[in-house]
Amino acid sequence: MTVTAILSALPQEQGSLVQALQNPERIEHAGRSFWRGQLHGQLLVLALSGIGKVAAASTSASLIERFGVQRLVFTGVAGGLGAGVQVGDVVLAREFLQHDMDASPLFARWQVPGHAVRMACDESLTAMLSIAASHGLALGNAGFDHEKTPPRLHQGLIASGDRFVSTAAASQQLRQELLAAGHDALAVEMEGAAVAQVCHEHGLPFAAIRTISDRADDSAHVDFTHFVRHVAGPRADAIVHAFLRLLPK
Template identity: 25%
Template sequence: MERKSIKSVLVLVAMEAEALPLVNILDLKEDVPPRIAPPAPAVSYTGEKFGITINVVRNGKCQLHGVDNVGTVPAAVTAYLAVHELKPDLVISVGTAGGFKARGAAIGDVFLATAFANHDRRIPIPGFDKYGVWRIDAVPAPNLREALSLKEGVVSSGNSLDYSKEDWDQLHANEAAVKEMEAAGISWVAHLHNVPFLALKSITDIVDGDRPPQEEFLENLHSAAQALQRVISPVLEFVAGKTIKEL
């Protein structure tokens, strides 16, 4: 598989506000009828650029509450359905996140993941404890990081915007540079399908700062989405036609 050149990339995004700037700059079209069959609420977009097929898939809206489906469960379900349907050569989770200033994060930075873990799955039983954290490496991409001058670090996922003391302790145990709500779930799906997986996360709020994360998130969501918009084309152009080892 590693000798195969990348001809198709699946970009997974949780929120509409994160996805639409990517769709616009890549000139993708919404799939009608949907590629991800109902009742799954996922929305997909397809196009050709840099000589490869690009699919952007977002989680869609919650039917009960009308907001974006965020968190590891919608992310994993969407990823499973999308990978099964689209059969990509590479999967990339793209979205906004909190960052740790202690690990060099600032608002608007884009991080390339080195590994994925959970910080809110606490199962203090031998064997299940490590399963709960689920730490797994991202595909090594040193050439991509250097070419685009991206920061890098561990991406840790949980299902709350804030954190408990136990979450905080596990975030530090994970050596997290980035805190978000989807990537670890997607990494499990990618592992099941043996598909290479990367993540690009743009920083909206500083986890170890002095402001409430929800305030910084809402204040910086637009600018963080623009940062992702700026980086997505160079990333896709770089990976196009390369083998995984060349990343």
């Protein structure tokens, strides 16, 4: 049976998935705790990568090499970057790029040598996540009043880098630089593009979905813990449960 990995950066982003596992087994490897078990008839490995591209790449490699996973899904939070992407919305990745990669003039800016500038997610997994996202959006924003409009689903490009974009000036500069080169990034975070690269190199299907916790500006630190615990975590639970039910047995 195919083994599926669900990866998040922080415990709060993982929700209560560990508690939901059937026949859970905890395995310590390479400084990480991995949980193996079953859920909705699927063999599952849950892991926390920690923050940043190196941590995410290392954990992804362990999931593939040590645990033999055959598809990988990342859930968590991100900062909103695109027009109309608001706090509480969900962004489903279609592609990733590394916004802090710059090997020019040897390679194009943002290009990881040996790869395209933008790395595509798996179409089949992404389509199932899109369906599953409706279950998470149905939860609303759980009383989080930063935004009054109902949460929406966006699909497109996510930018990753080892920098927490937390000021309006930095957010605007990043968005403008990417847009000028034709890259309309909807969200920014710190892990997804690295996971995408590892999965591409191993020929592994990969998909990712993020709840927008802030607008990657001067309010990026406001109520983050509350939001992740009460909105992003429960939403990840709902999406992952629905996604697993859609996977072929």
